[in-house]
Structure formats: C-alpha cells, structure tokens
Amino acid sequence: MSIENQSSNKQRVIFAGTPEFAAISLQALIEQQEALNIELVAVYTQPDRKAGRGQKLTASPVKQLALEHNLPVEQPLTFKKSVEEGQAARETLANYKPDVMIVAAYGLILPVGVLEAPTYGCLNIHASLLPRWRGAAPIHRALLAGDEQTGITIMQMDKGLDTGDMLYKVTYDIAADETTASLHDKMAELGAEAIVTVLKDLSHYQAQAEKQDDSLANYAEKLSKSEGEIDWTQSATHIERQIRGMHPYPGAYTFLVDPEGKSEPKRVKVLSAMPVNASQTTVVETGTVISVGKNAILVACGKESADQEATTLRLTKLQFAGSKPVTAEQVCHGSQLDDGDKFVAAPE
Known part of the structure; x- marks a missing residue:
C-alpha cells in the first residue's frame, strides 16, 4: 500500500542512525511527516560516547536532533536474543508497532528478527551505487579508487552486509576536487531526498525491487589511520x-x-x-x-x-x-x- 494514499492511518516509522549523515535524513523526515502521512514513533541510535579533550559523554547527532523534536530515543547495546538485554530491546521495538524502519549509518547489526519486525521491513540509505562499495566506508573508498560516479541506494535490508534488493538509486558525478568531507555532505543531502521519494510510494518501489548482482560486488572496509x-x-x-x-x-x-x-x-x-x-x-x-x-x-x-x-x-x-x-x-x-x-x- 502506498504511504501517500493512506489518509486515515499514518504509517508508524522508526528511524535508526547515529552520525551527521543520518541526522540529515532524520531532519527531512521530521519536516515531511505530514506530507508523507507518517509518524516518527521512535529514534534508535548508538549509546552516548566519550568525545573531545574532556572525554565527556556526548549524544550522537541523531539523538540530539531527536530530543530537540521530543521524539522517543532508544539506545540498545544489542539486539541479540541470546542475551537478556537484546531480547528486551526486541520487545521494546515490537511494542512501537512499526510499519517501516529507516536505517542510515546506525552502526549496530540488525538480526533477521528485527529486520522482519516492521510490516514493510527495514530500508537502508546507503552512500554508494550498490553492489559497488558495500560496507562501512563507501564514500572514502569511491574517492580512493578514483571512481567518476557514486550515489545513493535505498535498499530493502536482509541478513547480508548491504546485499538486499535495491528500491531506488540516485547517481552523482564526483568532482575532480572532491574530498571525503564535501562528498559526505552531498551524499547526506541526496540520501535525505531519496528516502523521502521512496516513502511517497513505498509499495511501488518495493514492487520494482531489483536484486543485486553479487558478481559485481566489492567491499568498502573501514579505514585505518x-x-x-x-x-x-x-x-x-x-x-x-x-x-x-x-x-x-x-x-x-x-x-x-x-x-x-x-x-x-x-x-x-x-x-x-x-x-x-x-x-x-x-x-x-x-x-x-x-x-x-x-x-x-x-x-x-x-x-x-x-x-x-x-x-x-x-x-x-x-x-x-x-x-x-x-x-x-x-x-x-x-x-x-x-x-x-x-x-x-x-x-x-
């Protein structure tokens, strides 16, 4: 069913993300709630981390934004059902009765039980043209490899690492003087635009989902100093x-x-x-x-x-x-x- 065609019952959306890249998409969803006929029922993000010279506990950009808009925030350490905390986290998520979960640079592995909890599953905002650059550092790796193009893929998440079916892609031509910093900001904006586009007619994009060609896949491993x-x-x-x-x-x-x-x-x-x-x-x-x-x-x-x-x-x-x-x-x-x-x- 199309989200935009539902006038009476709003789709219940959970957002999961941590860094600034994800916060840009969350901001877009907050601004577009009425137009998309959605309700952001909860925001999931990584636990507060020590940062800066004073090593003070600091909330993630996504948490800070969620609190500014009075959105419920959840920060589980795990979703593993084999441990008590993980089982409790699954139950909490289920209690939100989500229709769809949007994930962007969350940083926590989502097991199959979580991926299948929302009615329409979990959608990932990934900063590459999948199946190229699956993994943690697609923006860095595209530049290091000298790629001429990159982009955003909205993907239906499955149990693999960025292996799910592709719902929507946006292509971006990499400028000759592009840095990771500048490309990150452009990908964050494109990601926000892309997820709004998909949520306008989710059933349409899910019906046209395209499987990835695993033979073309490569991995964007996390960078080391x-x-x-x-x-x-x-x-x-x-x-x-x-x-x-x-x-x-x-x-x-x-x-x-x-x-x-x-x-x-x-x-x-x-x-x-x-x-x-x-x-x-x-x-x-x-x-x-x-x-x-x-x-x-x-x-x-x-x-x-x-x-x-x-x-x-x-x-x-x-x-x-x-x-x-x-x-x-x-x-x-x-x-x-x-x-x-x-x-x-x-x-x-």
Missing part, C-alpha cells in the same frame, strides 16, 4: 586521490627528514594537493622536494606505469606537527621546507 601514510613511490595521481579520500579523517601524512640528521623525521599532514600534468624535468629520488614556491611545493613521485615517466605532486596546504595549517605561500616565506628536503614513510 595507517592508510593515510603516503608512499611517494606511488604516482602523483594516486597520492592526490589518497589526500582527498583521507580528508578530514583519518588524514594523509608523511615524515620530513632532518637534513642534518640530528633528530628523528617529523610528521607532516598533507591537507591538499594537485598532480602536475607534465612529468618531472629532473630525475630525483621519490619524496624529494623539487622546489618550494608561493603557489605550490613540488615533490617527486613515482610513475603512473612502468613505461611512463616519473610524476610530480603540487602540495598546496600542509600542517607541521604542533602547528596550524599553512599554505604553500606561507611555507615559502617561512623556514619549514627547502629545495632538496626529503619526505619519507614512517621511521622504523
């Missing part, structure tokens, strides 16, 4: 994607060698860069600073392929340990870098 370490033997194109894909978290970084050898290499964050179209005019060891200029710091990188010339990366913003971010021009006028200095991997 070590993946931010720059390997200067890689091509400038590869490193530039790494810098964008790691911004703002976990961040791309390298280590600056002390030319006099009096101290250990110092960690430097690389905040933005651009590959140079032309290859190096001078063959130098990868990681070597070719020149420090007002517009960019040129660094020698590896080859795009074995039969091509070495490449060069233009660093435009850096952050030295214990200092604020600085532009190439500020570095040029300072004394942090000189021509011939060397960037290396983590010191052993």
Whole structure:
C-alpha cells in the first residue's frame, strides 16, 4: 500500500542512525511527516560516547536532533536474543508497532528478527551505487579508487552486509576536487531526498525491487589511520586521490627528514594537493622536494606505469606537527621546507 494514499492511518516509522549523515535524513523526515502521512514513533541510535579533550559523554547527532523534536530515543547495546538485554530491546521495538524502519549509518547489526519486525521491513540509505562499495566506508573508498560516479541506494535490508534488493538509486558525478568531507555532505543531502521519494510510494518501489548482482560486488572496509601514510613511490595521481579520500579523517601524512640528521623525521599532514600534468624535468629520488614556491611545493613521485615517466605532486596546504595549517605561500616565506628536503614513510 502506498504511504501517500493512506489518509486515515499514518504509517508508524522508526528511524535508526547515529552520525551527521543520518541526522540529515532524520531532519527531512521530521519536516515531511505530514506530507508523507507518517509518524516518527521512535529514534534508535548508538549509546552516548566519550568525545573531545574532556572525554565527556556526548549524544550522537541523531539523538540530539531527536530530543530537540521530543521524539522517543532508544539506545540498545544489542539486539541479540541470546542475551537478556537484546531480547528486551526486541520487545521494546515490537511494542512501537512499526510499519517501516529507516536505517542510515546506525552502526549496530540488525538480526533477521528485527529486520522482519516492521510490516514493510527495514530500508537502508546507503552512500554508494550498490553492489559497488558495500560496507562501512563507501564514500572514502569511491574517492580512493578514483571512481567518476557514486550515489545513493535505498535498499530493502536482509541478513547480508548491504546485499538486499535495491528500491531506488540516485547517481552523482564526483568532482575532480572532491574530498571525503564535501562528498559526505552531498551524499547526506541526496540520501535525505531519496528516502523521502521512496516513502511517497513505498509499495511501488518495493514492487520494482531489483536484486543485486553479487558478481559485481566489492567491499568498502573501514579505514585505518595507517592508510593515510603516503608512499611517494606511488604516482602523483594516486597520492592526490589518497589526500582527498583521507580528508578530514583519518588524514594523509608523511615524515620530513632532518637534513642534518640530528633528530628523528617529523610528521607532516598533507591537507591538499594537485598532480602536475607534465612529468618531472629532473630525475630525483621519490619524496624529494623539487622546489618550494608561493603557489605550490613540488615533490617527486613515482610513475603512473612502468613505461611512463616519473610524476610530480603540487602540495598546496600542509600542517607541521604542533602547528596550524599553512599554505604553500606561507611555507615559502617561512623556514619549514627547502629545495632538496626529503619526505619519507614512517621511521622504523
């Protein structure tokens, strides 16, 4: 039955999510409750976590938004029926008598018993064009892989990891200067628009559900901080994607060698860069600073392929340990870098 065609009884909707990405969709549903003929009966989110320098317990963005709008908030640790707390969480959810559950970056595994509890099941807002980039970090992985397109998939959840039938897709062309931060914000807005579209006529989209081709699937594993370490033997194109894909978290970084050898290499964050179209005019060891200029710091990188010339990366913003971010021009006028200095991997 179409949600928009029900005039007497509103669909009872549970929303489950945790970070800002999910909060954008929750805000859209709050604003569209009347138009969609829905009632948000409960919001599920991760338990409060310690955050900041003071390590104070902090509510998730989704919880903060829910409380602002006087929505009931549930924060179970588990839904496993094998433990008392999980069984109690299932019973609480069932008592809300949900017609549908919307899930966006919730961070808690939903067992089959929970997926089947709502009348129309659970819908997931996933930030990729499934089956590409199933898993925890689809936005990062799309940038790191150099994908030209990504998007949002509204999926009918099943017991697999992002394996459910696809109800609706929205495609987005990735800009050349896109970072994880900017792409996250665009995907969050697209996700909100997409779930509103689906809820306007849920039965229509469920009837046209498309199964995923598992042979085309790949997985977007959660990033580790070590993946931010720059390997200067890689091509400038590869490193530039790494810098964008790691911004703002976990961040791309390298280590600056002390030319006099009096101290250990110092960690430097690389905040933005651009590959140079032309290859190096001078063959130098990868990681070597070719020149420090007002517009960019040129660094020698590896080859795009074995039969091509070495490449060069233009660093435009850096952050030295214990200092604020600085532009190439500020570095040029300072004394942090000189021509011939060397960037290396983590010191052993």
